[in-house]
Amino acid sequence: MSRHVARALVLLLATAVAAACSGGSTSSNQQFSGTTIRVVTFTGPQIAEPLQRRAPDFEKATGAKVQIITVPFSDLYQKLLTDFATKTNSYDATVFDPQWMGDYVPSGYLEDLTDRVQKDSALQWNDIAPFFRDFSATFKGKVYTIPLDGDFQMVYYRKDILDKDGVKPPETWQDYINIAKQYQGKDLNGDGKADYGSCLAMKRSAQSYWAWLSIAAAYLQSQGTKQGAFFNTDNMQPLTNNPAAAAALDVYKQLSKIGPPDQLNNDVGDSRGLFITGRCALSLDWGDIGTLAIDTTQSKVADKVGAIILPGSKQVLDRATNQLVTCNSTLCPNAVNGVNHAPFAAFGGWSGAINKASASKTKDAAFAFLSYMSQPAQSGEDVTIGKTGFNPYRISHFTNKDAWTKAGMSAAAATDYLGAIQSSLQSPNMVLDLRIPQTSFYQQTALDTALAQYLAGEISVNQCMTQITNQWNSKTDEVGRPSQLDAYKASLSITK
Amino acid sequence: MSSLTSPRVLRDVVARGRPLGGRLDRIAGAVFILPAVVVILGFSIFPLLASLYVSLSRLSFSQGGVELKFVGFNNYAKLLFGIDRTHFLGVIGPVTPVSGAVLVAGYGLMAFLLFRYARYPGRTLLGLVGRVITAVIAGAGLWLIVNTILTSGRPGTLVVTLVYVGVDVSVQYLLGLGLALLVVQQLPGRRFFRVVFLLPMMITPVGVAYLFRMLTDTSKGPLYPLWAHFGLTDVSWVTNPWGARLAVMIGDVWQWTPFIFIILLAAIETLPHELVEAAVADGANRWQVFWRITFPQILPATTTVVLIRIIEGFKIIDLPNVLTNGGPGTATESLTLHAYTIWRALDIGGSAAVAYMLLIVVTFVGVSYVNLFRRRATAVA
Numbered sequence: 001m002s003r004h005v006a007r008a009l010v011l012l013l014a015t016a017v018a019a020a021c022s023g024g025s026t027s028s029n030q031q032f033s034g035t036t037i038r039v040v041t042f043t044g045p046q047i048a049e050p051l052q053r054r055a056p057d058f059e060k061a062t063g064a065k066v067q068i069i070t071v072p073f074s075d076l077y078q079k080l081l082t083d084f085a086t087k088t089n090s091y092d093a094t095v096f097d098p099q100w101m102g103d104y105v106p107s108g109y110l111e112d113l114t115d116r117v118q119k120d121s122a123l124q125w126n127d128i129a130p131f132f133r134d135f136s137a138t139f140k141g142k143v144y145t146i147p148l149d150g151d152f153q154m155v156y157y158r159k160d161i162l163d164k165d166g167v168k169p170p171e172t173w174q175d176y177i178n179i180a181k182q183y184q185g186k187d188l189n190g191d192g193k194a195d196y197g198s199c200l201a202m203k204r205s206a207q208s209y210w211a212w213l214s215i216a217a218a219y220l221q222s223q224g225t226k227q228g229a230f231f232n233t234d235n236m237q238p239l240t241n242n243p244a245a246a247a248a249l250d251v252y253k254q255l256s257k258i259g260p261p262d263q264l265n266n267d268v269g270d271s272r273g274l275f276i277t278g279r280c281a282l283s284l285d286w287g288d289i290g291t292l293a294i295d296t297t298q299s300k301v302a303d304k305v306g307a308i309i310l311p312g313s314k315q316v317l318d319r320a321t322n323q324l325v326t327c328n329s330t331l332c333p334n335a336v337n338g339v340n341h342a343p344f345a346a347f348g349g350w351s352g353a354i355n356k357a358s359a360s361k362t363k364d365a366a367f368a369f370l371s372y373m374s375q376p377a378q379s380g381e382d383v384t385i386g387k388t389g390f391n392p393y394r395i396s397h398f399t400n401k402d403a404w405t406k407a408g409m410s411a412a413a414a415t416d417y418l419g420a421i422q423s424s425l426q427s428p429n430m431v432l433d434l435r436i437p438q439t440s441f442y443q444q445t446a447l448d449t450a451l452a453q454y455l456a457g458e459i460s461v462n463q464c465m466t467q468i469t470n471q472w473n474s475k476t477d478e479v480g481r482p483s484q485l486d487a488y489k490a491s492l493s494i495t496k
Numbered sequence: 497m498s499s500l501t502s503p504r505v506l507r508d509v510v511a512r513g514r515p516l517g518g519r520l521d522r523i524a525g526a527v528f529i530l531p532a533v534v535v536i537l538g539f540s541i542f543p544l545l546a547s548l549y550v551s552l553s554r555l556s557f558s559q560g561g562v563e564l565k566f567v568g569f570n571n572y573a574k575l576l577f578g579i580d581r582t583h584f585l586g587v588i589g590p591v592t593p594v595s596g597a598v599l600v601a602g603y604g605l606m607a608f609l610l611f612r613y614a615r616y617p618g619r620t621l622l623g624l625v626g627r628v629i630t631a632v633i634a635g636a637g638l639w640l641i642v643n644t645i646l647t648s649g650r651p652g653t654l655v656v657t658l659v660y661v662g663v664d665v666s667v668q669y670l671l672g673l674g675l676a677l678l679v680v681q682q683l684p685g686r687r688f689f690r691v692v693f694l695l696p697m698m699i700t701p702v703g704v705a706y707l708f709r710m711l712t713d714t715s716k717g718p719l720y721p722l723w724a725h726f727g728l729t730d731v732s733w734v735t736n737p738w739g740a741r742l743a744v745m746i747g748d749v750w751q752w753t754p755f756i757f758i759i760l761l762a763a764i765e766t767l768p769h770e771l772v773e774a775a776v777a778d779g780a781n782r783w784q785v786f787w788r789i790t791f792p793q794i795l796p797a798t799t800t801v802v803l804i805r806i807i808e809g810f811k812i813i814d815l816p817n818v819l820t821n822g823g824p825g826t827a828t829e830s831l832t833l834h835a836y837t838i839w840r841a842l843d844i845g846g847s848a849a850v851a852y853m854l855l856i857v858v859t860f861v862g863v864s865y866v867n868l869f870r871r872r873a874t875a876v877a
Contacts, residue, residue, distance in 0.1 A: 074840055081842070085562050204823035205837065260715055261732040264824045441841035449583070449826065449837070456737065456825030458650055470579055478554070 032365040033063030039369070040080065041095035042073040046389025047149070047350050050382045051095060051373065058372050064365040077440055084109035084355070092358040093366035098136055098145050098348040102435040102487050105139045111354040114143045116367050123371040127394045129425050135225060135432050136348050140490040145351035146370045148379070150393025152345040152430070153214045154420050156275065156289045157282050159306035161188060170282070170311045171339050173215055173251045180258040180282055189278030189300060197258045199271040199280035204452035206267040209443055210346035211284050212451055216248035217342035217431040218313040219324065222332040226492050229342065229431045232319065233494060236476055236485040241469040243324040244317035249454060249461050256455050264455055276301055284310075286346065287391030290417040294408045295386050303410050307420035309427070312341035334429045343424035344431045349393060384409075391421070398422050436487040437479055446471035551848035571849035583826060584834065584850070585640060586655050589647025598646060602638045606631045630864045653826065653834040654857070656741065660830060661809040664748045669802060671749065672756030677786070680764050690761070697754040705818030708747040712819070737827035740820050744828050747815045752808075756801050763797035764790065799869055806865065810858045831857075
């Protein structure tokens with residue numbers, strides 16, 4: 001009897017050892033085998049494309065299984081919030097708009113990644129440009145996201161045409177209007193048809209309001225990122241009813257009339273299409289035009305495009321008097337030639353975050369996947385491809401010019417394009433996009449509708465400013481003014 | 497027939513013999529109906545009540561989950577008197593000669609109809625009260641429509657939706673009737689056209705919306721040569737409020753005329769020939785044949801199909817959403833799109849309030865229509 005037991009024990013032990021050995025041998029290079037990471041992002045094809053393309057490589061290397069779930073952009077915010085709040089937790093990680101951190105972080109839905117990013121040497125955290133590290137990925141001093149995309153708006157111009165005519169690219173918004181007027185109605189691509197001075201996206205319920213913010217930023221913020229361009233950081237009063245906002249609205253209205261006849265109904269897809277087919281002298285966009293322009297299957301302006309930092313303003317809002325005053329060294333410490341530039345990190349760049357409620361091994365695997373996507377070896381290639389929707393955000397993306405020439409950009413164009421991004425990135429006066437609870441109401445609903453109504457002539461400048469201000473104030477009071485102010489200051493990393 | 501054979505008595509007799517089976521038999525009716533009742537309660541009555549409660553509350557997401565805070569009629573007050581009033585109801589402009597004349601004519605007509613009913617021998621008190629209520633609400637609606645459209649004001653989403661429904665259903669009906677009358681003629685190729693006329697209805701509404709988005713694009717798009725020929729490439733449909741609304745209405749008419757066409761075609765084709773032949777033998781001309789014989793006979797089908805289109809028409813969202821996203825400004829925004837825009841920013845209470853306003857308007861229009869026209873039309877037939 002006891003012999004039987006002993007034999008059985010030996011057999012059991014032998015099996016256990018064998019199992020441990022085989023398990024050990026897999027875990028040495030298949031660290032996450034058996035773990036499934038569910039990553040949700042929007043339908044794309046951009047953003048989702050690189051994730052889907054690179055997931056199999058990551059699976060091969062780590063044994064984890066990556067599921068990329070896509071939902072329409074307009075549903076993503078809702079879907080995530082509902083999923084987190086109802087504790088359904090059907091997603092372990094998300095590649096999302098970091099503006100929504102204002103809603104997700106205070107509610108405790110996102111995993112604090114501060115320690116992880118410091119410990120992960122392959123991620124090369126310090127290679128990520130300071131703005132994205134310290135502002136975009138950070139909320140109240142803690143890191144919650146891994147940047148995968150560097151978003152801010154720039155101005156693109158037809159270098160070939162402006163150079164030929166000896167026209168300097170715009171320094172201020174007034175210059176922009178003048179150049180646009182000069183080329184409106186001229187043939188810019190040699191097809192005998194009249195083309196347009198400037199092509200902007202001005203469609204309602206689309207991505208248009210960011211363009212107005214890009215214009216307004218130059219008039220509203222002059223003293224560095226922490227000053228903020230949306231609210232007064234003392235009392236949460238909106239900065240939307242003052243001569244600076246009025247000036248930006250006026251520029252916006254003028255630009256609505258210098259462009260394609262359907263401009264009020266154009267989304268970014270339309271304005272990009274017009275620009276890369278050579279029909280516009282100027283445009284305002286994220287980094288996408290730069291990479292789309294070198295895609296010769298659709299572009300007619302390869303190597304004819306110049307990019308520059310967003311034009312600025314010689315007059316800025318003096319918050320003490322609520323007046324528009326000419327720049328001086330105290331008011332605009334960062335001005336160049338007396339022009340205040342405020343490059344706008346519109347949207348903030350698609351970023352990866354992790355659901356705090358997921359299992360800890362899944363969280364490790366999800367972090368490893370996001371880190372893999374961001375590591376210079378992968379992202380360095382992805383940011384040069386137009387269809388990924390990823391724009392440069394790492395220092396190495398700027399220094400490694402080979403990747404760009406390999407992608408089809410001439411050395412001169414690469415220097416020009418990266419230079420524009422870099423000068424925006426290095427600006428201490430970069431404007432951080434709004435990220436407080438209900439951001440989507442403040443921007444997508446209230447601001448967007450008022451701007452559309454103003455462009456369509458339904459309301460005047462003053463009515464527009466009053467409408468935005470009232471709607472913003474009403475929402476702030478509804479959610480709670482002190483908590484909104486706190487969230488706004490937290491997003492700007494104001495600690496006092 | 498003896499009363500013993502009636503099912504009820506028979507059942508009682510059988511039940512007396514077997515007590516348990518008898519009880520089962522007695523509740524069998526209720527048991528069989530129960531699933532349907534549960535489904536209706538679960539899928540229709542409960543959501544309706546739940547959304548009513550949502551429309552009276554404010555939803556917020558918090559650490560523990562979802563918080564519903566009761567706010568009374570706040571969401572409705574916002575729409576009717578608060579910051580969303582101009583969006584929902586529009587802006588009232590000063591009276592113009594045209595708007596004044598239309599109002600006087602409209603109110604005159606209503607007063608005349610009420611007066612006529614009051615003197616009608618078959619009137620009832622309930623009928624009179626119902627008509628007075630209808631007249632008061634319709635009068636207020638007319639006032640809103642006239643003062644926002646025919647003045648320097650601007651219509652809100654409520655008025656825009658009413659315009660869509662009014663214009664779309666009228667035009668669809670006239671076109672659908674015309675096409676149905678054409679196709680019943682002995683014309684060559686009528687089978688082919690019957691199918692062709694039906695096609696637009698088969699296309700998904702979003703597809704139709706994208707189609708019209710391309711067609712209305714004057715600077716590129718398939719109709720570019722046509723616009724270029726008339727020198728209209730710098731004119732834009734979709735940046736002018738009425739141009740954009742017109743584009744939405746043309747798209748809707750194009751898509752839904754076939755629906756009216758097919759129903760009226762079926763109604764006309766089943767009409768007996770004898771009446772028409774007798775009328776022709778008596779010397780009636782074509783117009784008389786149509787107006788005195790065909791039209792009254794298809795009236796029941798007409799009123800039903802118009803009612804369906806009215807109810808459906810109020811829910812329009814695809815076309816304005818894809819064509820212009822409700823722009824320029826808020827010019828093409830329908831009530832459903834308005835609710836959607838608010839919903840997207842997580843103001844679920846506000847969105848439910850708009851949806852309830854829509855429900856109230858549709859119910860009012862539907863009930864008034866049924867009472868004033870449909871019953872009479874059915875009675876005539």
